[in-house]
Amino acid sequence: MGLDRRALAVLHKLEDTLAVLEVATGREVFRVPTGRFPHEMCLSPDRRRLFVSEYGLRGVESEGEGGRTIGVFGLPERARVGEVDLDGYRRPHGIAAHGSGRLFVTCEPQDALLVFRLEHAARIHAVAVGQRLPHIVAVSPDGATAVTANIGTGTLTAVDVESGRALRVVKVLERPEGMAFSPDGRLLYVVNRESDAVAVVETAGFEVVGRIETGRGPVRAAITPDGGRLGFPLFFGDAVQIADTASLRVVHTVPVGRQPAGTAISRDGEVLFVSCELDRRVYVVSVAEGRVLATIATGEGPDAMVPLDLAEVA
Numbered sequence: 001m002g003l004d005r006r007a008l009a010v011l012h013k014l015e016d017t018l019a020v021l022e023v024a025t026g027r028e029v030f031r032v033p034t035g036r037f038p039h040e041m042c043l044s045p046d047r048r049r050l051f052v053s054e055y056g057l058r059g060v061e062s063e064g065e066g067g068r069t070i071g072v073f074g075l076p077e078r079a080r081v082g083e084v085d086l087d088g089y090r091r092p093h094g095i096a097a098h099g100s101g102r103l104f105v106t107c108e109p110q111d112a113l114l115v116f117r118l119e120h121a122a123r124i125h126a127v128a129v130g131q132r133l134p135h136i137v138a139v140s141p142d143g144a145t146a147v148t149a150n151i152g153t154g155t156l157t158a159v160d161v162e163s164g165r166a167l168r169v170v171k172v173l174e175r176p177e178g179m180a181f182s183p184d185g186r187l188l189y190v191v192n193r194e195s196d197a198v199a200v201v202e203t204a205g206f207e208v209v210g211r212i213e214t215g216r217g218p219v220r221a222a223i224t225p226d227g228g229r230l231g232f233p234l235f236f237g238d239a240v241q242i243a244d245t246a247s248l249r250v251v252h253t254v255p256v257g258r259q260p261a262g263t264a265i266s267r268d269g270e271v272l273f274v275s276c277e278l279d280r281r282v283y284v285v286s287v288a289e290g291r292v293l294a295t296i297a298t299g300e301g302p303d304a305m306v307p308l309d310l311a312e313v314a
Contacts, residue, residue, distance in 0.1 A: 003284065003294060006266065007308040008273060009050055010282060012039045016300025018052060018073055020313050022200045023271075023284060026296045030078040030314050034071050040136075041304040044118060046101040048075055051084075052203055053092040053105060060133065060151070061109060066091035071106060072121075075313055089114060094136040100143035102161065106134040111129060112138060113148055125164030129157040138179035138188065140203065147188060149176040156190065158206055168206045172199040178220035178263070182245070183227045189245070191218035191232050198232065200248065212248045216239055219261050224269035229287055231272040233260035240274045240283070243289055252290025256283040264305040275302035 006023035012236030016038065019031040042051050049072055056067025070084035070092055086092060086107065094106035094116075102124070105118040111132060115125040132152025139146050139161075146159045152175060158168045171190035176199070180189045188201040191214070198218065200210030217236030223229070223245075233240045233256070239258055242252040257276030260283070264273045269294070272285040282302055284294040 003271075005310050005311050006271070008282065008296070008312045009041065009306040009308060010114075010275065010298055010302050011041050011052065011262075011304045012299035012301050012304040013037055013039060013277070015299050018050065019299060020308065021282075021296055021298070022074075022310060023296065032079055033297070035067055035069055037067070038071070039093050039303065040095045042095050042097045042304055044097050044305045045101070049073065049081070050075065050306060051095055051097060051103060053095045053140075055091055055093055057091065060135070066109070068092075070095065070103075075308075081246060082121070084113065084116060087103060087123065089126070091304075093292070094134065094148065094273075096137050096139045096146070098139045098143045099294065100161075102139075102143065104137045104139055104146050106137050106148055108133045108135065111150075111186070115146070115161065115164060127159050127164050127166055129159065129166050131155045131157050131169060136177055136179055138181055140181055141183060141185040142147060147179060149179055149190060149253055151175045151177065154192075156188075156201065156206075158203075160296050170201060170206050170208065172201070178218070178232065179228060180221040180223040182223065183225060187245075189221055189223065191221050191231050193217050193219050193235060198230070198243065207245055210248050212243050212250065214243075215239060215253065216252065222262040222263045222265035222272060224265060224287060225267070226269060227268075229269070231265060231285075231287065233263050233274050235261055240272065240285060242282055242286070242287060250306055254283075254285050254290055254292060256285075257281050262303045262305050264307050266307045269306070271305060275305055277301050279304060
């Protein structure tokens with residue numbers, strides 16, 4: 001697929017909006033307001049709704065209570081269609097939806113992972129992960145295990161989704177953030193911002209079995225559908241890197257704008273999207289060639305993204 005049939009949902013963290021853009025032209029399809037300081041976003045399994053963690057503060061170091069809601073946005077409606085109240089939990093950040101009908105949300109101050117039913121937004125579990133500041137959550141392909149990256153302790157916590165119990169904790173490197181499961185669920189790739197490395201975790205034993213050396217400040221991760229390539233932006237390097245997961249080596253380093261943070265990969269694995277907060281721009285990168293195909297102008301503070309097909313929002 002070329003760029004002409006692609007669309008991209010982008011969160012603007014610094015202006016409290018969600019926009020959907022046409023990739024080939026940069027045309028804005030629609031833009032709607034969110035809650036204060038939206039940080040992360042995920043797509044429902046039926047690809048009709050976007051769930052947005054409305055963090056309520058600029059960043060993890062900010063003082064204050066923060067937000068208490070997950071915004072629900074309908075793609076067909078081009079509007080906010082509801083919200084999930086966190087019932088006393090605060091600062092929702094990491095968010096993921098799974099085809100099993102579950103929604104997963106990290107709440108940093110309470111060191112908790114919340115699990116909801118997607119259908120009715122009813123909370124199933126509030127899991128104490130036992131580690132400080134669970135920042136990002138990833139869910140195994142089979143939906144059985146959720147993993148939180150705990151930036152306060154440099155650890156991961158594996159949670160059994162059915163029982164809502166924290167099963168295991170593993171020490172990785174300094175400030176783990178973005179994560180991506182291999183398609184078969186056997187490996188979990190974890191970027192570590194302050195260690196300039198990706199830790200490779202074997203999920204059966206939940207232990208670190210490998211490492212990819214990176215540039216400065218990897219913050220998020222996206223993997224191709226075949227599991228062969230892993231992309232991660234370098235927050236302190238103004239670049240994005242693409243690594244080969246077989247050799248555990250970087251194969252492309254692509255210069256982008258200032259402070260790249262968000263990343264997402266297209267469903268066909270051909271295109272990597274990288275948002276640069278200080279440049280108000282998304283870079284569209286060829287995974288195979290390691291080069292910039294296009295750039296898209298955005299609003300203030302582009303961060304989390306979800307790739308879409310243009311037909312889904314046209």
